[in-house]
Amino acid sequence: MIHGPDELLNDYKSQIAVTRDEKELEQVRVALFGNSGAMTNLIKEIPGLPKEERSDRGRLLNGIKQQLEGAIAARLGELRVERLADIVETEAIDITFPGPPLGQGHLHVLTQVRRQIETVLESLGYQVELGPEVETEWYNFEALNLTAGHPARENWDSFYFTPELLLRAHTSPVQIRAMQRIKEPPIYIITPGRCYRRDAPEATRLPYFSQVEGLAIDRALTVGDMKGTLLYMIQSLYGIERKVRVRPSYFPFTEPSFEFDVTCGICNGMGCKSCRHKGWLEVGGCGMVHPQVLRNGGIDPTEWNGYAWGFGIERMAMLKHDVDDIRLFYESDLRFLEQF
Ligand code: DAH
Numbered sequence: 001m002i003h004g005p006d007e008l009l010n011d012y013k014s015q016i017a018v019t020r021d022e023k024e025l026e027q028v029r030v031a032l033f034g035n036s037g038a039m040t041n042l043i044k045e046i047p048g049l050p051k052e053e054r055s056d057r058g059r060l061l062n063g064i065k066q067q068l069e070g071a072i073a074a075r076l077g078e079l080r081v082e083r084l085a086d087i088v089e090t091e092a093i094d095i096t097f098p099g100p101p102l103g104q105g106h107l108h109v110l111t112q113v114r115r116q117i118e119t120v121l122e123s124l125g126y127q128v129e130l131g132p133e134v135e136t137e138w139y140n141f142e143a144l145n146l147t148a149g150h151p152a153r154e155n156w157d158s159f160y161f162t163p164e165l166l167l168r169a170h171t172s173p174v175q176i177r178a179m180q181r182i183k184e185p186p187i188y189i190i191t192p193g194r195c196y197r198r199d200a201p202e203a204t205r206l207p208y209f210s211q212v213e214g215l216a217i218d219r220a221l222t223v224g225d226m227k228g229t230l231l232y233m234i235q236s237l238y239g240i241e242r243k244v245r246v247r248p249s250y251f252p253f254t255e256p257s258f259e260f261d262v263t264c265g266i267c268n269g270m271g272c273k274s275c276r277h278k279g280w281l282e283v284g285g286c287g288m289v290h291p292q293v294l295r296n297g298g299i300d301p302t303e304w305n306g307y308a309w310g311f312g313i314e315r316m317a318m319l320k321h322d323v324d325d326i327r328l329f330y331e332s333d334l335r336f337l338e339q340f
Helices: 005-018 022-033 038-048 051-091 109-123 151-156 173-182 223-238 291-296 313-321 326-330
Strands: 134-136 165-167 187-196 208-218 244-251 254-263 280-289 305-312
Touching: 005 022, 005 038, 005 051, 022 038, 022 051, 038 051, 109 187, 109 208, 109 223, 109 313, 173 187, 173 208, 173 291, 208 223, 208 280, 208 313, 223 244, 223 254, 223 280, 223 305, 223 313, 244 280, 254 305, 280 291, 280 313, 291 305, 305 313, 313 326
Parallel strands: none
Antiparallel strands: 134 165, 187 208, 208 305, 244 254, 254 280, 280 305
């Protein structure tokens, strides 16, 4: 079909306007500007024209070519916008729709209790002191008066790497390390941390657990100072109505030594099933630091004395939240953990 240039312009402009997608538009573009496209053919005819017509013809065709190219570019833009609008409609993405709520975690109950203990004792001037979990025989036992063959050692059945190296069985070795590091009393430290013993897991015991140890060294400290400090700690954690008591006991690193009890929070000391009708629950051990332990830490027992305690953090959490099985703390069951 022979087209005059104006006819061609109008014809293709309307073709361009009704294309439905980019593929159709591309077909129109090829029909115009491809190797044997309509526009290409008209341009090819120019050299065959009489000389004086050529430049007018060239200018005319060039103008038409530009208009058509512009129309194609404009239509391409429209088609792209239409396609996006289509996607938005068919896939119905509402970018203002709120996403699903993110679950928010919180501190593990044992971490909460440990931090509460730290906060209370820091308010009394104690500093947190940490020690290694892999300990030497000397710090874990010897320096604490638990010499080889001492019958009390069986209370601390331990995991050994070598005859010299073991997983610490309690936080008490940090007492010695603290004395050696600080050197000059007064010393007021607490040392929280993980301990390990060769115990089978049970409702009240695990082979790994945490303790918080306390150590005070000053001039002329008394059992009264110790009991008052621990009473303050217990009442800060459990409430002012709680009472405490110390019962004579034995530890090689303290003299005298005590077991430390707190009134049962469920019956308020009256006796109930939870405390096996005793009214009291045991929290840990304490006592006045043995002079030989001070000496082992490099401190002169004729000038200084002190008290110390070692409580189980799981035990303290169990008392606080009335949990009856220590294993629950380590099972990572969210139904348990989310209660705290
Ligand atoms: N280390 C002891 C234990 O693991 C607890 C203990 C008792 C620590 C008396 C002390 C203390 O500091 O004075 O059973």
